Amino acid sequence: MNKWILGKKAGMTQVFDNTGKVIPVTVIEAGPCVVTQIKTKEVDGYNAIQVGFAEMRKVLVNKPRTGTFKKAGTTPRRFLREFHVEDVSIYSLGQEIKCDVFAEGDIVDVTSRTKGRGFTGVIQRWNQQRIGSMTHGTGPIHRSVGSMGANSNPSRVFKNKHMAGQYGDEQVTIQNLTIIKVDTAKNCILVKGGIPGAEGALVSIKAAVKKSAKKGGVK
Numbered sequence: 001m002n003k004w005i006l007g008k009k010a011g012m013t014q015v016f017d018n019t020g021k022v023i024p025v026t027v028i029e030a031g032p033c034v035v036t037q038i039k040t041k042e043v044d045g046y047n048a049i050q051v052g053f054a055e056m057r058k059v060l061v062n063k064p065r066t067g068t069f070k071k072a073g074t075t076p077r078r079f080l081r082e083f084h085v086e087d088v089s090i091y092s093l094g095q096e097i098k099c100d101v102f103a104e105g106d107i108v109d110v111t112s113r114t115k116g117r118g119f120t121g122v123i124q125r126w127n128q129q130r131i132g133s134m135t136h137g138t139g140p141i142h143r144s145v146g147s148m149g150a151n152s153n154p155s156r157v158f159k160n161k162h163m164a165g166q167y168g169d170e171q172v173t174i175q176n177l178t179i180i181k182v183d184t185a186k187n188c189i190l191v192k193g194g195i196p197g198a199e200g201a202l203v204s205i206k207a208a209v210k211k212s213a214k215k216g217g218v219k
Contacts, residue, residue: 002083002084002085002086002207003101003102003106003108003206003207004083004101004204004205004206004207005030005031005033005097005098005099005101005102005189005204005205006030006031006033006051006053006079006081006202006203006204006205007028007029007030007031007053007099007189007202007203007204007205008028008029008053008054008200008201008202008203009026009027009028009029009112009195009197009198009199009200009201009203010027010028010029010188010199011026011027011199012024012025012026012027012194013025013027015180015181015190023180023192024192024193024194025180025181025190025191025192025193026190026191026193026194026195027188027189027190028110028188028189028190028191028195028203028205029186029187029188030098030099030102030187030188030189030203030205031053031096031097031098031099031187032096032097032098032099032187033051033052033053033096033097033098034051034052034053034072034074034077034094034095034096034097035049035050035051035072035091035092035093035094035095035096035097036050036051036052036068036069036072036074036077036080036093037049037050037068037072037093038050038088038091038092038093039082039088040088046084047084047085047086047087047088048082048083048084048085048088049082049083049085049088049091050080050081050082051080051081051082051083051097052069052074052076052077052078052079052080053077053078053079053081053202054077054078054079055075055076055077055078056076056077056078057076058075058076060076061076065080071093072093072094073093073094074094079202081204083206098184098187099182099183099184099187099188099189100182100184102179102182102189102205103179103182104179104180104181104182105178105179106178106179106207107176107177107178107179107207107208107211108177108178108179108191108205108206108207108208109173109174109175109176109177109205109206109207109208109209110173110174110177110191110195110196110203110204110205111171111172111173111174111203111204111206112171112172112195112196112197112201112202112203112204113169113170113171113172113196113197113201113202114168114169114170114172114196114197115168115169115196115197115198116167116168116169117167117168117169118166118167118168119164119165119166119167120164120165120166120167121143121144121145121164122143122144122145122146122162122163122164123143124167125162125164125165125167126162128146128162130142130143131143131144131146145162145163145164148161149161172196174193174194174195174196175208175209175210176208176210177191177192177193177195178191178192179191179192180192189205191205
């Protein structure tokens, strides 16, 4: 069975293992999710299921989505995502998926959107150093881009030149994170380390694609 779930980033904290070692963890409010649509290879060309997370008011849902939720026999959900699966026969419309699909020690990939920083310079965006010293005659160009390249030849700026621009607000996946604890009573999963996004951001947790032989993978 494929393992995945949608959740919401609650924040970070720390826990202690049996030896007293401090482990930084991210708390994710995982599920419960509801199966809202089932797609088959015969009808849609591929096998997948669509799941919904986080309830919302009916007045905010358009008519096509309302029909989807009505057919699934569930209340409207704010977030909908598709997950490809090998066998769709084990799922049914309206089926609830909780955080207990994962267990302590599982290796997972976590996907979310990073915090948006807006239009930033090269020092913040690319971690470049400032130009020259703050004294000794260096002009007011300390945080500027610097040289653009050659002059008459090739008479252009090469592609992928590190310059100022939009930074953040992009989808990022952190691979091979270890699940430290699964709290089924509070629908929470504690993942070792940090993950992208601000508190309250939508998070997707899936079984690791690159399973680590050292740590063990999700069976």
